[in-house]
Amino acid sequence: MTPILLIIPLAFAILTLLLPRHWVRAIIIPGLVLQVGAAVLLCMEIYQHGPQDYALGDWQAPLGISLIADGFSVTLLALTALIAALCAIYAQYFLTRYPREQRYFWPLFWFLLAALNGIWLAGDLFNLYVGLELLGLSAVGMVALTAEKTTLKAALDYLYAALFGSLAYLAGVALLYGAYGTLSIAQLSDMAAANPTTQVALALMTVGLLLKTAIFPLHYWLPPAHGGALAPVSALLSALVVKASFYILALLWLDVGALAVTVTAAQAMGALGAGAIFWGSWQAFQTRQIKMLVAYSTVAQLGYLMLLFPLAIGVSEAAAQLAWQGTILHLLAHAFAKAAMFLAVGTLVLALGHGRINDFGGVSQRNPVALFAFGLSAVSLMGLPPSGGFNAKWLLLQSAIASGQWHWFVVMIIGGLLTAAYVFRVFRVSFLQSAKHEIQDTHPALQLSALALALMAIALGFVSELPLSLMNLTDIAPATMGGTP
Amino acid sequence: MTALLPVFVLATSLITAVLIFILPERYYRLRVSLNLAAAVLKIVLVAVMIAGIANQVDYEFRYELLPGIDLVLRADALSMLFAGLSSVLWLFTTLYAIGYLEGAPNRSRFFGFFSLCVASTMGIALAGNLFTFLIFFELLTLSTYPLVVHRGTEESLRAGRTYLKYTLGGGAVLLVGVALMYGLVDQTGTMTEFAETGTLSALPSEQHFTLAVIFFVLIAGLGVKAALVPLHGWLPVAMVAPAPVSALLHAVAVVKAGAFGIVRVIYNIYGVEFAWQLGVLLPLAILASITIIWGSLRALQQVEMKKRLAYSTVSQVSYIALGACLFGPIGTIGGIVHLLHQGIMKVTLFFCAGNYAETLGIHKIKDLDGVGRRMPLTSIAFTLGAFGMIGVPPLAGFISKWYLGIGALDAGMGWVIGVLILSSMLNAGYFLPIVYRLWFKPKQGPWPDEHIKAARFETHGLLLWPTVATAVFSLAAGLFAAHAWSPLSWASLIAFREYLP
Numbered sequence: 001m002t003p004i005l006l007i008i009p010l011a012f013a014i015l016t017l018l019l020p021r022h023w024v025r026a027i028i029i030p031g032l033v034l035q036v037g038a039a040v041l042l043c044m045e046i047y048q049h050g051p052q053d054y055a056l057g058d059w060q061a062p063l064g065i066s067l068i069a070d071g072f073s074v075t076l077l078a079l080t081a082l083i084a085a086l087c088a089i090y091a092q093y094f095l096t097r098y099p100r101e102q103r104y105f106w107p108l109f110w111f112l113l114a115a116l117n118g119i120w121l122a123g124d125l126f127n128l129y130v131g132l133e134l135l136g137l138s139a140v141g142m143v144a145l146t147a148e149k150t151t152l153k154a155a156l157d158y159l160y161a162a163l164f165g166s167l168a169y170l171a172g173v174a175l176l177y178g179a180y181g182t183l184s185i186a187q188l189s190d191m192a193a194a195n196p197t198t199q200v201a202l203a204l205m206t207v208g209l210l211l212k213t214a215i216f217p218l219h220y221w222l223p224p225a226h227g228g229a230l231a232p233v234s235a236l237l238s239a240l241v242v243k244a245s246f247y248i249l250a251l252l253w254l255d256v257g258a259l260a261v262t263v264t265a266a267q268a269m270g271a272l273g274a275g276a277i278f279w280g281s282w283q284a285f286q287t288r289q290i291k292m293l294v295a296y297s298t299v300a301q302l303g304y305l306m307l308l309f310p311l312a313i314g315v316s317e318a319a320a321q322l323a324w325q326g327t328i329l330h331l332l333a334h335a336f337a338k339a340a341m342f343l344a345v346g347t348l349v350l351a352l353g354h355g356r357i358n359d360f361g362g363v364s365q366r367n368p369v370a371l372f373a374f375g376l377s378a379v380s381l382m383g384l385p386p387s388g389g390f391n392a393k394w395l396l397l398q399s400a401i402a403s404g405q406w407h408w409f410v411v412m413i414i415g416g417l418l419t420a421a422y423v424f425r426v427f428r429v430s431f432l433q434s435a436k437h438e439i440q441d442t443h444p445a446l447q448l449s450a451l452a453l454a455l456m457a458i459a460l461g462f463v464s465e466l467p468l469s470l471m472n473l474t475d476i477a478p479a480t481m482g483g484t485p
Numbered sequence: 486m487t488a489l490l491p492v493f494v495l496a497t498s499l500i501t502a503v504l505i506f507i508l509p510e511r512y513y514r515l516r517v518s519l520n521l522a523a524a525v526l527k528i529v530l531v532a533v534m535i536a537g538i539a540n541q542v543d544y545e546f547r548y549e550l551l552p553g554i555d556l557v558l559r560a561d562a563l564s565m566l567f568a569g570l571s572s573v574l575w576l577f578t579t580l581y582a583i584g585y586l587e588g589a590p591n592r593s594r595f596f597g598f599f600s601l602c603v604a605s606t607m608g609i610a611l612a613g614n615l616f617t618f619l620i621f622f623e624l625l626t627l628s629t630y631p632l633v634v635h636r637g638t639e640e641s642l643r644a645g646r647t648y649l650k651y652t653l654g655g656g657a658v659l660l661v662g663v664a665l666m667y668g669l670v671d672q673t674g675t676m677t678e679f680a681e682t683g684t685l686s687a688l689p690s691e692q693h694f695t696l697a698v699i700f701f702v703l704i705a706g707l708g709v710k711a712a713l714v715p716l717h718g719w720l721p722v723a724m725v726a727p728a729p730v731s732a733l734l735h736a737v738a739v740v741k742a743g744a745f746g747i748v749r750v751i752y753n754i755y756g757v758e759f760a761w762q763l764g765v766l767l768p769l770a771i772l773a774s775i776t777i778i779w780g781s782l783r784a785l786q787q788v789e790m791k792k793r794l795a796y797s798t799v800s801q802v803s804y805i806a807l808g809a810c811l812f813g814p815i816g817t818i819g820g821i822v823h824l825l826h827q828g829i830m831k832v833t834l835f836f837c838a839g840n841y842a843e844t845l846g847i848h849k850i851k852d853l854d855g856v857g858r859r860m861p862l863t864s865i866a867f868t869l870g871a872f873g874m875i876g877v878p879p880l881a882g883f884i885s886k887w888y889l890g891i892g893a894l895d896a897g898m899g900w901v902i903g904v905l906i907l908s909s910m911l912n913a914g915y916f917l918p919i920v921y922r923l924w925f926k927p928k929q930g931p932w933p934d935e936h937i938k939a940a941r942f943e944t945h946g947l948l949l950w951p952t953v954a955t956a957v958f959s960l961a962a963g964l965f966a967a968h969a970w971s972p973l974s975w976a977s978l979i980a981f982r983e984y985l986p
Contacts (some may be wrong), residue, residue, distance in 0.1 A: 431645070
């Protein structure tokens, strides 16, 4: 079952590259249905039979490529399939204005999906590297789609960041392989000890991944890239792509290198997170362009993810558990909410013909659904109930209390208020009675796909138990080793 | 069935909100019927539950939101008092709003958020633990903001910003308090459930200091919405909202949510006896007294009708907190019954202010000379509401003040009597001149801006009759206070259950 999730997107990537234009449109929906269906089936399988370890071609580690489907990875697979499907539906209508871009969007879209799925399933550090490279390249390609001067510049910066990040990561991988002779995550987590080699390797990989995740102060490339890309691209990048490198970072610190990391280093990671929250929010508060606001909001929200490290390293098991749960929920909630927000904003910009926040008057009358989607996703981002974002914040707060780390508690409370400060800028203006200029109608599918994602962010507040119980399935039962497809 | 009834009560306004958002602006009749049908249905459901509570039926709905944390909707005597108040006033405010907004733009948005606001209020009333309370408390902030800025003018947007600063800040403080309560005190998940006579008294004395600190954090969070001085700044500013919104904000929704929360924390989390032993009630009582006097003093200085009413709310709502701090059943009755009495009296006054503004264009108090003859029914309603606020027998406000006074003596806090007398004098000081102008001063020149000509009635029927109805309620609540189903009897029932060992 597991490799199908790689085969489907790769097959569709090649199909969309080769087939003539009108065929490409026709296979979008079947492809999405297949992808979502396969992800859901795998989820159910894991839920019933426990995690699986699949060795490609039956070669076992350390030689072969192993795919590991545990509760964490299938949740992310399902998330990816779901968000990608809604973004694709949106893109189908959105891209009718961009015939040339459309040609390249779909192959890149499927490559991106294949790379993401590959990262979620990878069982060793080298596969993660391959996934990262493929992800970086397809993401850069998507940013560069419109080929305007500004987006090309942004894409180029992004490319350099991605390449340098991968390079640093690869150097770390090489060091680890030299020291331990294996790259399997499961084996390394038993072997990697707190020696200088491991620590240098981890440091290199961490820097690379921080750059790729756009963690403050290495976030410089993200706002122009995410803010300048086409709306469905921005949604995919902010919701999923940056999460992939964070996922690897979390694996490295809490699994592979769990024995080698120190509490001080974890606190330093948290400090970066706090910096991201404050700096990103402040920039979002300052900017005049709505898409930049949403992009800076991503910078800020990624900061919360970084709090995982101080909250989960060197504390009691109960506190670490809460931190994990909170981080996972935050990752999911932010993915839904941010995708929804970018799609909603894309619709509003399309309707108005510009993205200047201060001239947003009148959209509440003419484009209520998109604005409502923006509002719902903002509720989750601010961490107000009922929403996935609130549940995540609650768990993280409880974790901070349980480990007595009051400084992170304060950071999170203030972070919520800062988020409110910048999102309410948009509402404030949207309630202005008079429209300054013509507002066009937009296709209902654009508004509704944004709304669907926003509703998912809210609904996550009521079904948080589901991903959290899936997450607990991490131990691979020996009976399923080398499992069947 | 008994588990689902609280959910149905919540759903009546939640589903209405969704349907109204979906309905296009032009379906005027359908929207009106939907609104009214839902409001009536809710009153019926609440009435069924009130009857059930009197007979000791338990209504409880539970749903696990996070590991070990439940969303709990539960009906007890106190929640039904608040639910009853909001469901009845929702009906009248909806009727009033339909008349008030006739022909105005964005009614779909208005009524959608209006219903959402009532749903939040219902959620606050029915919340069975602190966590659930927090959820609906924040939802209330979100659903009232669009109502405050509804007009979309610069002034209302500015007011909206102030409103958000205060309420989101207060919400964050409340979140801190609730998170501390769960993280530091309540390891089992049972101590944050609202229970009659409280849940914390069994805790060892080493935790008492923590508990006192958390108490004040919670009160600070709730105090913003309850407009305790110095956290009251948003209330007078939010006056730019349309009159039905002001009525709702002041009578049931926002300020009441804060006051209700304070009552919940004192009685159903800490337990009044334990809170008294902790020594946290006296500081709160002093703060409430300061608010009562300060609000009245500020009201005296206002020249605009709605501003004066707003400061009067600041003052009056603190009677509830004050009553909650008086240890002893009589004081409790006074505080709790005022929750309801203040609601019906204040809604009447705001309806009247809206009528004067909509009918004759009068916003300033000095323009009210001789209006009594032009709009007799509205002015009678205003007079009743004003006398009630002053505490003239046999109106509702008198009952509240009487019980508060006796309760203060019982609790050994005689100085509260002084506060009550001073406040009543100040109340008279800012209400009586208005009443005098209405009835005894001759009309001076033409009305500022007469929208609605006197025809069969003095103003639009939908503006007039809800006003008259609520005025009659505030009279009846005082006249028939001894009746078995009066607010006073219900408050006595609550107080009785709170003081059971």
